[in-house]
Amino acid sequence: MDFLQLAKSRYSCRSYKNVPVEKEKLEKILEAGRVAPSACNLQPFYFVVVTDEELKEKVAATYGGKWLKEAPVIVVACGDHSRSWKRSDGKDHCDIDVAIAVDHMTLAAAELGLGTCWICAFNAAKCREVLNLPAHIEPVVLLPIGYPADKGNPDRHGLQRKSLDAIVCWNGFKGA
Template sequence: MEFLQLVKERYSVRKFSDRKVEKEKLDLILEAGRVAPTAVNFQPQRILVIDSEDNLAKLKSCTPYHFHAPLALLVCYDSSVSWKRSYDNKDMGDVDASIVATQMMLEAADLGLGSTWVGHFDPVCIRTAFDIPEHLIPVALLPIGYPREDCTPHPFHEKRFDPEHTVFFNSFSGIGSPKER
């Protein structure tokens, strides 16, 4: 599939079939994350594959937004190895993990699978349920699987601002406050 077509057609899937994701497809999704660009190529991403019945049940206790997917990836970063910007010590691990998660979501879509980005989870519950050490920071949860037959994009899926609303050349002068828009 052409890339721009893929990113336009991909949507957040919130209804999954019971069909399991094949190991070969999971391996390709994980490879897409492995080769994602990261700051200074430090590769701080750490991904937990959640696919057993026991672990999926644990996940359901940490978020209502699991959507009964047969597989979920918890995307974290290792704060002990992530690059920190020298000017203000900003930890780029969350950015790196976000790039990794995005590439995995796009690979899943290209393979005919659905996914959605979940940021609404209880981090304390996640840490406890999956015995996550303090230096690993959970960023996103990606439920992944085959979309159910009755799954459709959200009505707002194709609603996008015109480029003039989000893209500026050489200066932000003239941009008003959100209330002025």
């Protein structure tokens, strides 16, 4: 499958089969995150892999969606703001670097036939406590990974995406 087909086939999976994810596949997904680019190559990200059922319940409780604990794996993507690059105006690129790594991981998972879903609407303070994270490490994304129990919506890109003309400006901003 070429890259554009892969990107179009990836969707937010919220229903998982009760099938473990092979360690080799999980390591490929994590490797995709590891090699993701980051500002000044500072790599201010960490990936906490949660497979233990009791710990998974606690992490899932920071979100509230009952479907999350169905996933055999939850990766908690974290950022270290003390190590991330800051632009001259003070903008911290930690969250951007974590997002690039997570995007690499979601696409790697899709290529391997696995489903994922970005979750950012969770209680980060509680998640930090559950995982015993130090104060300078922020949980940014919960990323469930598993074999999809649904098929997703193959037409979602054509139906729910803006056209290129609506989002692309050539040689200067002309939108909004």
